Amino acid sequence: MTARPIGTPAVADTRPRADIEHEVWKAGVAAGLGDSRDLPLDAHLHTVRSPDANAMLEAYCVLAVERGIRELAITDHVDFDPTMPAYGFASFADRERDVREAAARWATRGLAIRFGVEVTYERRYEDEIRGWLHRHPHDYVIGSVHISEASPYKASRVAAFVSGRPLDEIVAPYFDEVIGAARSGLFDTLGHLDFVKRYLVPHVLPVQLAAAPELYEPVLAALVETGTALEVNASGLRQLPRETYPAAPIVERYRALGGRQVTIGSDAHRTEWFPYGLGEAYRLVAAAGYGTLAFRRGAERVQVPVQVRNPT
Ligand SMILES: [Zn+2]
Ligand SMILES: [Zn+2]
Numbered sequence: 001m002t003a004r005p006i007g008t009p010a011v012a013d014t015r016p017r018a019d020i021e022h023e024v025w026k027a028g029v030a031a032g033l034g035d036s037r038d039l040p041l042d043a044h045l046h047t048v049r050s051p052d053a054n055a056m057l058e059a060y061c062v063l064a065v066e067r068g069i070r071e072l073a074i075t076d077h078v079d080f081d082p083t084m085p086a087y088g089f090a091s092f093a094d095r096e097r098d099v100r101e102a103a104a105r106w107a108t109r110g111l112a113i114r115f116g117v118e119v120t121y122e123r124r125y126e127d128e129i130r131g132w133l134h135r136h137p138h139d140y141v142i143g144s145v146h147i148s149e150a151s152p153y154k155a156s157r158v159a160a161f162v163s164g165r166p167l168d169e170i171v172a173p174y175f176d177e178v179i180g181a182a183r184s185g186l187f188d189t190l191g192h193l194d195f196v197k198r199y200l201v202p203h204v205l206p207v208q209l210a211a212a213p214e215l216y217e218p219v220l221a222a223l224v225e226t227g228t229a230l231e232v233n234a235s236g237l238r239q240l241p242r243e244t245y246p247a248a249p250i251v252e253r254y255r256a257l258g259g260r261q262v263t264i265g266s267d268a269h270r271t272e273w274f275p276y277g278l279g280e281a282y283r284l285v286a287a288a289g290y291g292t293l294a295f296r297r298g299a300e301r302v303q304v305p306v307q308v309r310n311p312t
Contacts, residue, residue, distance in 0.1 A: 042275055
């Protein structure tokens with residue numbers, strides 16, 4: 001797959017991240033990335049039950065039916081670190097009620113809605129997460145590593161952290177946690193595998209990470225060995241990296257290592273971010289040789305056939 005250029009990367013751009021990313025999103029919309037249609041599944045979506053999202057679940061449902069996207073997983077954030085914004089933000093009962101009621105309303109209109117969650121993984125909370133997931137069953141569970149208050153990738157400290165360090169040491173704190181998430185066996189899917197790319201721009205660019213694929217090998221091996229699915233997360237196409245998390249060569253490498261479980265999510269937090277980039281992610285996954293997506297609807301893992309409309 002040939003990546004489409006989205007906007008013009010400007011390494012020295014010092015505006016707030018949100019301002020730059022708004023331009024990336026607009027450039028992507030102009031390039032057709034908002035036009036995703038006739039797809040079987042978006043397995044990663046946030047609603048007002050996430051502290052960093054403002055989308056109403058109902059708005060996604062209206063758009064999904066309009067666009068021919070036939071199944072959604074609502075995966076609002078749950079955090080276990082008390083300093084993180086989704087810690088105690090929405091109750092399990094409220095989240096589940098929202099999703100189950102919407103699922104009942106929309107089932108007759110050809111839209112399936114599943115009750116998922118995106119858990120922020122940190123090794124130090126693994127036992128707590130395990131117990132909580134056991135007590136709170138979901139249809140589908142994503143485990144993701146995010147940037148906590150103490151993280152070296154916080155905007156206030158990332159420049160100093162990166163300075164003078166080799167690339168492997170720069171990504172190690174992030175990838176070590178990702179490996180922990182995969183090895184925990186707690187999750188159906190590992191969310192946005194190399195999300196750290198977003199926080200490293202402009203100090204380390206995605207092209208530099210792409211030139212060091214060996215840094216991904218232990219992460220991909222952990223996914224393959226545990227059967228944890230690899231998510232191709234389209235949100236990177238509207239964020240500073242301007243490419244999916246992870247990019248196509250990493251998906252291809254995962255397959256070469258024996259990885260057979262992939263899934264796709266837009267990771268929308270706003271109505272207008274759904275289903276931005278989804279079609280691009282489907283094309284990437286199909287080009288990497290996958291005919292199905294790994295998903296779960298509350299019981300055993302299922303495989304959802306990938307159907308890609310030919311780009312016009
Ligand atoms: Zn996330
Ligand atoms: Zn998310």
